[in-house]
Each structure stands twice: as C-alpha cells, then as structure tokens.
Amino acid sequence: MTEAAFLLLTGLFLPLFPVSMLFNWLLGRTGNHLLRALLLLLWPQAGLLLLQNLAFQVPEWSLTLALATSALYAFRVLAIRDIGQWCGFLATSSWAMLWIPVHADIPMFHVQLYALGFSVPLVLLAFLGSGLEQRFGAACTGLYGGLAESIPRFSTILVLVVLAIIATPLFPSFFIMTAMLLQAMSAMPALAVGIAGVWLLWSWAGAWLLQGLIIGIPGEERPADLHAGATWGYVSILGLLIMAGIVGTGLLS
C-alpha cells in the first residue's frame, strides 16, 4: 500500500497518466507567471527527489506507462492553441520521459540535469506567453498573426525558444533525447521507436505553434517589440543552453 502511494506521488511529479492531469490543472489555475516558471522548474525535480528516497525497485510497467503518457500529451498538444496549456502539455510529455534514464540507472545528478534541460526553455516560453498576454490580451495561436513583421525581435526569440523545446540541435534537449534513445535501446528496442515518434510529434507541435503566431499579415495595431535588455537576457540564456548542449555531448561518449 505504501509502495503504491509512493509511486502515485512520484507519478504526480514525474508525470504518469492519469495523475499527470493534476499538474496541468494546477498550471492552468496559476495566473502569476513567476509562479508558473517556478512550477515548471521545480515540479520534476521534486519527483526526482522522491525517487532518490525510494526504498524499493521501480516496477517495469512504469516505463511503458511513462512512454504512453509522453505520447498521449505529445499527441494532444497538436490541438492546443493556448500557449500556457501548450507549455504544460509539452512539459508533461518531456518529463514523463525521465523515467527512462531512471530505469537505466543513470546517476541521479544527470537525470536532474536532463529535467533542467527540458524545463528551462519551457520557462522561457511561459515568460514569452505572458508577454503576449500583455500585448494582445491573450496568448493564443491563430488569434493574431504576423508577429514576425510586427514584433521581429520577439518573434526571433520565440522561434529559438520553441526550437529549444522541441529538441533541435544544439540545444540540450536534443542531446537528452539522443541519450534517452541510447538508454531505451539497451532496455527495450521497441521503446526507442516510441521515443522517436514522440520526438516527431513535438516537431509537429512546435511548427504548428510558430505558424499560428509569426506568419500572416499583421494587424493595424503595432505593439511594442521586446526591448534590448530583455532580448539580450533571452539571447544569453539561449546561448548558455547551446553551450550546455555542446558540453553535454561529453555525456554521450
């Protein structure tokens, strides 16, 4: 009974369907963007802390359930237009993958870095989403287009952040996904095909999100673009992520 409760609690933080729904419910109810950022950063870390203190072996079925959860949210995100929800679904899909390195007995510190590699770009997107809410009243795709023309700096950062989320090289998520494929191949080759499928769905979702925002003819209102300081801030974090990604290749050797 205690084991089941412990697993349920871990499945809440390292999302396993259906308890994964609680995180998305909570994220949806959190209006403050700083709180959202904290949630996105700390939620999987809490799950990993719980796993560290686990006194029993994680059951094999959790791996299959984790991949199913990841695939379910990656598929569902295709129909999501709200950026906040998009962040939550992508977070659920990527964090569920963390069960793979856990099963492969990868050092916990590395898994914590994996979680961070997934979370940081999502935090950046959450901030960009709140920027859109301030400018347009809502952060939704398909409502207003042409951001590439009306707010080009903001759009460039948005594009880079989405690329970082959907595991594009040279961002850490790319190397994390490659590492996970390696780990999955050792455990269960069929799992690797599933991971590849999830990766494909992320790319689809990312392109969908971008196309709903940056292309098209801009409206008559010209909102303020990202100011230079904020742009440099985002660029610095993205630069750090790329450097972390390149350094992270060492983990793959």
Added chain:
Amino acid sequence: MEKIILIVPMIPVLSALLTQLFSARLAHDSARISITGSLLTFLVSVATLWFALSSPGSHTVSLPDTPALLLLDPLSSLMATVIAGISLIVHIYSRRYMADEAGYCRFFILLDLMTAALLVMVAAGDLLTLLIAWHLVGVLLYFLLGHNTRDTSAWRYAFWTKITYRLGDLPLVIAAVLLYQAYGSWSLPVIFEQMMAQPDAHRVLGLRLPDVVAALIAFSAYARSAQFFVHTWLPYTMSGPTPVSALMHAGIVNAGGFIINRFAPVFVQSSDVLHWVFIVGLFTAVIGSVLMLTQNDIKKSLGYSTMGQMGFMIMECGIGAFSLAIYHLIAHGLFKGTMFLGAGSVINGARKNDGVPKDDLYTFVVERKPARQRLPWLTMAAVTLAVPVFILVSAHWLISQDYFQKQSAVVLLFFGWITGAQLIFSTYKMGTQNMRRMVILAIVSFAVVVLGYTLISHAFDLFLYPDPVFREQLYAAADIHIIWFDALIVLITLIIIFGWFITFLAGRDGGRKNRYASSLWLMFYALTSREFYLPHLYTLMTRRLLRLAERLNIWLRWI
C-alpha cells in the same frame, strides 16, 4: 593541412554572424559580406579538393574538447566543392533578386547557415555531428522556404517539408544509436573498420546489424530525396523564393545519394537492402517522370522532374553504382540549378522576343510540317535498336573489357539502350522534314552523353572508391541470382517492346481508339494528373489526426 576542412564550414558561420552584426549599419550592403564569405568558402573548398586529389585516403580532424570529427576524404571534399559552388551562385543571384523582399539580411543569414550545415553534413566524421547537421538542414530549409512571412501557402508547404524531413531524421537517429551501442564509438571510421572486420558480430531483434542499419539509412535517404510516398513535399514547395528552390533542387534534395555513399561500408555488408533501394528508386523514377508529364503547372512539373531524377540516383545506388549516383547528383544539381535561376530571365526575354530562328528545327517543332518522305520503317527499327547498343558497348569497352560480368553494368547498359532507342524512335515518330539530319543529330548527342557519362563516372569511381576490392564488393552486394536477373531483363524488354508495338499500332490506325482502352487511359490520366490523390490523402489524414487530438482533449477536460 587537413585542418583546412575545419575552416570550410566556419567561414559561412562567421559570415552569418557578421551579416547580422552589420545589418543595421550597412542595410542591403551587408549582403556583400555574405557573398564574400561564400566566395571564400568556395575557394577553401577547392583547396580541400586539391588536397584530396594530391593526398589520397581519408584524413580525420577532431574538434577540441568534443567527440566531433570532420573527415577530409574524396567524398567530403568533392561534395563540399559542389555545395560551396552552388551556394556562391545562389548568393550572387539573390543579391539583386531578393532586393525588394522584406527580411533581406535574414535571408542571407539563413543562406549562410544552410551552407554551413550542408558542409558539416558532408564532412561529418562521427555520427553525432552527422545527426546535428542532418537535422539542422531540415530546420533551416523550413525557415528559408517560409521566408515570406505573409505567404501562408509557402509556410504550409514548408511545414510538409519539415515533417517529412523529421520523418526521415528519426531512422537515422535510431541507426546511429544502434551503431554506437554495438561498437561503443561515434566515429564513422572506427565503426566501419570494425564492421568490415566482423560484419556478423551484432544482431538486433534477431536480424543482422548491417541489414537493419542499412535499411534505416535507406529510409532516411528516401525522405530526403523525395522517393515515392514521401515525395509530396517536393513539388509543392515552389512558393518559396526562387534561389531557395534552386539550392533545394540542386543541392539539398541530393542528400539521400550522399548519405548512402557515406555509409557504403554498411551497405556492402548488408544482404538484400540494396535490392529494395533499387526497386524504390526505379518506382520513383517511373512515377516521377509520369507525374512530370501529366502536370499542367510548370513548377509542379519541375518538382516531379527532380523527383524522377532522384529516383534514378537512388536506383544507381541500388545497383551498386555508388559513385555514378554522386556524378548524377552533381550533374542534375548543376542542370536544375541553372533552370531555376535562368527561368526568370528566359521568360522575361521571351516576352520581348521569342528568339527562335525560323530554320528547319522551327518548322519541325513549331509548325509541325509533315515529312516529305519517311525512311522505311524496318530500317528505322533496326537503327533504333542497334545503334544505341553499339554506342553503349563501345563506350564501356573503352574503360573495361569485362563489364558484361557485372550485373550493375548490364542494368545501366539496358537503361542506356532503352533511352537511346526511345530517343531515335521518338525522333522518327515526330515526322520531321529532314529526317536523316534529325536522326544523325539524335545519335551524335546520344553518343556524346553516353561517352561523357561513362568516362566521367569511371573517373568518379576511381576517385571516390580507389580500393578495387571495395569497388568489387559494392557491385557484388547489389547482385541478384543470375537466373532471376536474366528473367527480369527479358521480362522488362518484352514489356517495353510491347509498349512500342502498341504505340506503333496506335499511330498506324490514325488515331482511332478502342473504347475500353480510351476509358482505361482516361482513368490513368485522372489518377496521374491528381498525383494519385496522395496529397489529398495526407491532408485528410492530418485533419483526422487533429480532430482526434481535439476530441481527446475534450474528453480529458483539456488537462
């Protein structure tokens, strides 16, 4: 000296950074930075080719503090020179062509980054670097195709391209992971060496590793090179800027042929994969050519023409003629790039003056005057069948006397014979006034093409695969049982002769058509003109999937 390969991709990256840095100050003039960078890249690439010619063998250069390796070998230096050359032409062309477009500097930055990614891809000496470059090419192409941010249609098809490319990336990732797991190294030379020494040492799900990896790489190549079923992105991406179309059709789409060549040591050890590669290539070549002929949109027609050519390229790999595929992709790249870049000025010039001289050729092609006299049918049939054989046999005899021992050479001869015979047959059917002249012209041009193709591809063979044993292994890997081979050749010959016979009968009957044949023909035409309904099917599937995702979200309360 081999470290020169490191400089090749670095120049366009640097050029992209400088173009971005100076874009505010120099405005449109910042394109000059990009063009200068492109010229330098080309010059350094030529230097790598010179190095590869003067110091045969494969040289590896490692990037400090990373597992990344770059290769300076015949394949990488040749491909780098071609890519840098095409990129330079596209850069120069774009300077004026894109001048009135929004995002002028962004275009040059993306073009530089694309050049860099392609150069890294061809020089990658380890699986990780290859994966990174392979993936980035798809991402950059997506943004280049969607350069005009107001054009939703361009973005729609850029999205198709991206998804197809991602579909092709994933088998390559899985192949890379399998190779790393088996050999414990990302380095391609290390992996190839171990695989050549012990090809049967590893198995995946009960199958031989070289077979699984070769099949996965072939799938990746199919998506990149628009093979049938994953081809729909190619003819629909014409809404992008013309220089991007030129770069895509001249360079990017050829990646399939390159990747098969890069993994030649794996394909050599595989058992049946090359036969499937041949079948897919052949099917794509035929379907692509048929679709090209039935499209009434000239841009789509060009797209399908590229698809057909890619089919030929993949088919050449399937018969073990790997270096011929490289020659084919270079020749096609230059030809198609010229077509795209020259189309605008040709159309513009033709509006003022069609420039067609009113000579014999004009009366033949435009006025379609009937022939005063025709050569006897039997003589023409003999010329049609015998002359191509004579030309092909002579050309091949020049380079090797034992070519009839190789199945691949026989297949190529067969295709050459069909093409030559079809050329003379079509010339005869056209009914020109000066038949003798036209037939002689057709034969001479055919002879020039065959001789050029045979001699140059032989030179490519010696340069890219200098080891004669490995060359023999490549051809042997593509061989099938001799009885099957002979049976297939006889079957295809009979089908083609039957086709010619039907065409002859149709011409002799003066256009009178059989009712059933007409309705069959109409059905076939409807299918091909609608591209076998594949784009519709894919759109329908996408809509269904999106609807299912929405339904799931509703059931699960959007959380």
